[in-house]
Amino acid sequence: MAVKKNLRIGVDVGGTNTDGVIIDPTRSSEADRGIVAWHKAPTTKDPSNGIADAITTMFKSASVDPASIASVTIGTTHFVNAVITRDATRLSRVAVIRLTGPFSKHAPPCVDWPSALRNLILGHFALVKGGLEVDGDLISDIEENEIVEKCKKIKEKGIRSIVVNGIFSPIDTVKRQEERAAEIIKRELGNVDVVLSKTVANLGFLERENAAILNASILAFARQTISSFQTPIKKLGLTCPVFITQNDGTILSGEAASRLPIRTFSSGPTNSMRGAAFLVGNEGKGEAMMVVDVGGTTSDVGLLLATGFPRQQAAYSELSGVRMNFSYPDVKSIGLGGGSLVTRVRDRLKVGPESVGYKLPEKALVFGGDTPTATDYTVASGGELKIGDPGKVRNKFPPEDIDAFRAETRRMLEQIIDTMKTSPEDLPVLLVGGGAVIAPDSLKGASRVIKPKWSGVANAIGAAMARVSAVVDTVRSTESKSEKEVLVEIEEEARRRTIEAGASADSVSIVEVETLPLPYIADKVRFVVRAAGDFDYARAGDFAQSDVPNAIQNEPEIEASHQYKSGSAPSNENALPSNPEEDKDYATAVDFNAYRPKVTNREWIISETDLQWITIGCYILGTGGGGSPYSTMxxxxxxxxxxxxxxxxxxxxxxxxxxxxxxxxxxxxxxxxxxxxxxxxxxxxxxxxxxxxxxxxxxxxxxxxxxxxxxxxxxxxxxxxxxxxxxxxxxxxxxxxxxxxxxxxxxxxxxxxxxxxxxxxxxxxxxxxxxxxxxxxxxxxxxxxxxxxxxxxxxxxxxxxxxxxxxxxxxxTLSLSWRIGREVARARKDNRIDSVAEAIIDAVGGKETGRVLFKGKIVGVERKLWMGHVYGEVIIEGSDVDDCSSPFSGKIKIPFKNENIAAIRVHEGEENRTGEEKNEDVLAIVPDLVSVIDAQNGEAIGTPEYRYGLLVLVIGITASERWTSPKGIEIGGPKAFGLGHLEYKPLGRFVKPVSVIDEYDEK
Structure with missing residues (x-):
């Protein structure tokens, strides 16, 4: 009689520990949550040994029959660590072929990378004919002979990983330019790795290419690593599929992960969040939850949406100085953990960010060490916590210090939780991780604080219980069909892709929908739809044999493919030169008090520092529109x-x-x-x-x-x-x-x-x-x-x-942009982002000419396309965006037509009404400037980037007197934007910007 395959194994291979768990999901509603066995041990040099040890130990402790295992799911940080550490033994050189025709030549591949990483990875690039317009028409078709010529160069350089990136390739379902180019490359170069950018990320040319290059560079190492993961599974006699967890909390087959290892880069925090949700079961079902993973050094905080998936970052994410646009969980970290140092700085007790980390068992007082840590203070405060020798810290600290420790720990957690919230309502907070013991049992902003059992292996649990998902990100026409009809088609495509990825059809649901009308383009809308479902174990056999070979044919060992150390790549005539000066953050790497722009004979000679400041200021003066100046910069x-x-x-x-x-x-x-x-x-x-x-x-x-x-x-x-x-x-x-x-x-x-x-x-x-x-x-x-x-x-x-x-x-206005950007950069360098809005107002002329209109959190966004322009409205609710209590309360709305039109106070219950605004509710209106700024970094947020949950600052700046004549108000005022029932009243008095040339001319 066949043994029923009803158990799932989850293993999380971290840099410090390898955690394992065996779960019977059919018993997840029981008190033990169906957890059959669990294991935590230090990660071994060869991760396959750690995986084998974890599984073997769990089999023995719970007498598990290997034949009952339905799947093994592994989460790992190995691939992301190879990039972060710039490990030349694990990163292959990459060639890039762009299908762009005459476009993109002023921003070559890796143009915005740290120079050491760029020269380690980028081996060759070429721009050839190809690319699509946004409506699917050709910019130009690819030319086979042109690609063949580029292949000769790539072959001469011995490069075996190639990225193909075409303009608008993610929406190319007909011309198949990237696929056709890949066929030519493989025919010419044999069995090499070819990564199509459209398989890695979505719209955003440079960011998608960056992700594809990193993915291509890690492929050989990923194959070897994932193959090594599979080896112990086979040796243990398991005949089940092996999956790898990806960034959004879902699974990839081992074979798929070996092709797209970049999708696993942030699976660690995601696994913890998903595992925490599983541990609370029905108690948290159908509601958003905050997950705080407290480790030895940091606390990682993320929002688990009601869908059961982590909230993702906004438009862009960054890894090791490389800007990308693939799915990445929105996780923020603070320097608070079980090993955090507790010190007194003047009159204040300070907790972290310094930490003894993994040395806690030898450094902490309770273990006989000499360093006061958060764990020591927690044990000293009493309670049931039994760690080390409590006698070593009993009566060690004054009661007022213990109270101060509790208060500071509470403040740090409450602040980061509030930062991550998307609405003012309280929500459950789940505390997991080995350091969760230092956290209080109640927190402001938390409807309840939950410290579930087995939280120390939440990451392995999240891996074991990961789901299957698929995303469709595309631009479609709504000329012959309504937006709703097109959305139905795309949702069905997302469901189909999810089922193909392994989900059971009856469990698949749509968990995320976003529609973004394209400005200046009639009847074109960008749709982003995500579907998810549970893995169909009846089809497990379809995935069980998807083995990953250790290497492709004739592939050298990854270590042998590099004849140089990190930072000293071989010569490459079209690679950008390596120059440590390039890696400076020119916006902040100056003495702000001493820096003087170069002005000679009434001419201002622009430097890189000037450029960075002007760029920041231009986007803020864009009042939500104008497009990001990043690529032009x-x-x-x-x-x-x-x-x-x-x-x-x-x-x-x-x-x-x-x-x-x-x-x-x-x-x-x-x-x-x-x-x-x-x-x-x-x-x-x-x-x-x-x-x-x-x-x-x-x-x-x-x-x-x-x-x-x-x-x-x-x-x-x-x-x-x-x-x-x-x-x-x-x-x-x-x-x-x-x-x-x-x-x-x-x-x-x-x-x-x-x-x-x-x-x-x-x-x-x-x-x-x-x-x-x-x-x-x-x-x-x-x-x-x-x-x-x-x-x-x-x-x-x-x-x-x-x-x-x-x-x-x-x-x-270039001078004004420069001054605004300088103040943002200064606030960033001095860690004064909490007062950056006030600093910007000072830069444009002081309180007479502008003011901080509001501080809060985006709680609603609506967009529609009409006559080629994107019209919409963003709702912002007052909340604390810094360490201080916010004086702003209630809500404001900002209507926009590509750019922000006004800031208007909203009375409760009137968020969606139109035409009912009153003049006394108007905080600022065109032609005055209304800008929305990210409260986390001081950068402008464009109207296409508005999304729920962003903490923002809203500033108003009085328009130039060029606009305040009756004709100017007619052309650029409320009436021009359909708000003729509102009267323009200047926000303040215009102050003419001080010219950089006047101030700094050498004469």
């Missing part, structure tokens, strides 16, 4: 690092007959994160001035300071065929959604300002308008052309005179 940085000079002059110094040109990007920010700029802006400029009779410009001015376009004047001015200075000003003083919402139109001194105009898509298509009936008509025609030009173009506007620029420009 990389381009400007590349100009500086290649020896280019970028000059800025004051509008005050322009001569009457100077010719001031203008240019920038137009289109959807979603396209901008995928189709990185080529030379489209310069194509537009060159074509315009080949036809324009008035001569080439002598200066450039940005059309808007807000967002990415705030840096475009620097790019254009420094181009080799122009080499002219950029004016310290712009036509908006912020970001506005349309081209006619600019100060030249406000002044109305010309019948039309923005014609002639030229736009280019970078792919050979150029449109020139010598004249038009109005600036509004120019806007309308360009928006119509965008849909046929890839929804992203570079624009060139005919020049205006120096005299006109002095009258029309919003002055010194």
């Amino acid at each position: 990389l381009r400007v940085r590349g100009i500086l690092r290649s020896g280019g000079t970028i000059r800025v002059v004051s509008p005050d110094d322009l001569k009457d007959d100077d010719r001031v040109g203008c240019g920038g990007g137009a289109g959807s920010p979603t396209v901008g994160i995928e189709k990185l700029a080529g030379d489209e802006m310069m194509h537009a400029q060159d074509h315009l001035y080949s036809l324009y009779p008035g001569g080439r410009p002598t200066h450039f001015i940005p059309i808007e300071i807000g967002g990415s376009n705030g840096l475009q004047g620097l790019v254009l001015g420094a181009s080799p065929n122009l080499n002219i200075p950029c004016v310290d000003g712009d036509w908006m003083g912020r970001a506005y959604p349309t081209k006619w919402q600019t100060t030249p139109v406000v002044f109305g001194e010309r019948a039309i300002v923005f014609a002639p105009v030229c736009i280019a898509d970078g792919n050979g298509n150029i449109m020139y308008m010598p004249t038009a009936t109005s600036d509004l008509k120019v806007e309308q025609i360009i928006r119509a052309a965008l849909s046929q030009m890839g929804s992203s173009v570079g624009a060139a506007d005919g020049p205006v005179s120096g005299a006109e620029t002095r009258r029309w420009a919003v002055e010194h």
Whole structure:
């Protein structure tokens, strides 16, 4: 008679301990939660030995029949540790082939990596024809001969891991460009690893490529490691599938994990969270729970959603200095653990962040050591805790110190819990980990505090009980079907993928849905849908034989594939040079009191520090729009690092007959994160001035300071065929959604300002308008052309005179961006982010010109697409975002049309009503600036990045007097955004920004 396979094994292989557990899920509702056996022991040098020891020990302790094991699921930190430690013996060199046509060349692969890691991994890169537009049309098709030529180079260098990355490849289901390129590569190079970027991550070209490169580099080591995991399973006579846990708390087959090891990088914290949820069972079913994993050195805190899955990070995650966009749990850590040092600093008892860590058994007082730790204070405070020799700490500390320890531990935990909460309501807090004993039994903000039994092996339990999931992240048309109808189709696709991954059909449900209309693109919506279900053990046999070979054919041992140590890679003619100076955080690596920007003869010569500060300020002045300036910053940085000079002059110094040109990007920010700029802006400029009779410009001015376009004047001015200075000003003083919402139109001194105009898509298509009936008509025609030009173009506007620029420009806005960015960087360096909003207000002119409008947490976001623009509303609830009690209460709403329009106080029960706002409820409104800032780092948050739970600061800045005339308020005020029932009242008094040139000129 066949033995029933009803037991699951979970093993978590950490850097310090290997934990194991055997669970009978059919008994999960019983008092012991179905836990048959558990084991904790130090991790062995060869992890397979630790796995075998854990399983063998558990089999013996509980007399388990190996034939009853249905699955073994392993969580491991080995792969992520190889990247963090930059282990040259485990990381392979990688070649990158981009299918981008003329785009992305100004941001080469690994451009934003730490130089040592880049030179360790990046062996070769090439840009070839290919790529898609956002609507699925071709930028260009791939050319086989071009890829064959690149393969010859890769073969010469002996590189066996290749990444293929195409523009908009995640939505490429028809042209299959990455797949076709991979077939050519494998035919030419034989049995090598080829990683398709679309299989690793989603939209976001650079971030997806970064993840794919790391994944490719770790593949050989992952194969060897996962194969070694399977060896003890076979030796023990187990005939069940072996799974690996991934970042979102679900499982991958061993074979899938060997292809996508990057998906396991953050499985440790996730396993703990899932294990904690399992231990509380029905007690926490259907509600969100905070999980606090208290170790020896740190406490890791994450929010487990009502779906049973961890909340994921927002748009981007970062690992070892590499920015990526794949799924990663939102976990924050504080320096509080069982081994935390307890010291008195002046009048305050300080707990952590220093810790004795794994040396607790020899350093702590209760074990005969000489170092007071959190564990010692916990034992000394009484209770039932029996660790070491309690007599060594009884009466050791004054009662007031024990009380202070309790209070400080409570404060630290309550603060991090509040930071991670998404609503003000209390919620259950689960305490797990070996250090959980130091935490109090009640906490402010917790509906209840639960310290479940077996919490010390919660990570192994989470691995054993992991589920199966799949995600569909795509852009679809809603022209012929409603958004709801398209969503039904995508949800069905997500369910199908989940079942294919091993879930039982009747257990699959949709656990996450997000819809993001694409601005400036009619009838296009980005859908992100996640489905999850329980593993179908009736199909276990389908996965039991998916063995991972130790190596692919002719693959050298991973150690032998590197003939160099970390940081000294072999020469590579197209790799970026290694330079420790590059790895500086130029925003903070200065003496803020001593730093002086270089200003010579009334010209400001931009440095990398200046650039970083201006970039931060531009996004804040973007008032939620304008697109992230990150990729443009990389381009400007590349100009500086290649020896280019970028000059800025004051509008005050322009001569009457100077010719001031203008240019920038137009289109959807979603396209901008995928189709990185080529030379489209310069194509537009060159074509315009080949036809324009008035001569080439002598200066450039940005059309808007807000967002990415705030840096475009620097790019254009420094181009080799122009080499002219950029004016310290712009036509908006912020970001506005349309081209006619600019100060030249406000002044109305010309019948039309923005014609002639030229736009280019970078792919050979150029449109020139010598004249038009109005600036509004120019806007309308360009928006119509965008849909046929890839929804992203570079624009060139005919020049205006120096005299006109002095009258029309919003002055010194590059200087203003610089000052804002400097204060954010200073607050970051000095650990004063809690007062960064106030510092920004001081930088723009003080309390007269702006104010902190609100501090709180995003609790609601709505978006809809209309006439090419994304309209929406974000609700923010007042809460404590720093160490101090927040003076802000209630809720505000911020309506937006690509950019934020206003900040309006909400009366309870009116969140979703329209047209009922009253003037007395308006905290700030256009043309004044309303910016939302991340309370954790001081960076701007764009409207596409708004999401539930973000802690934010809202600031208001009084608009330039260029906007406060009746005409300016008509064009850029409430009426222009459909809020004509509200009256514009200035937030404060405009204070003209102080020019960097005026302040720091050498003369």
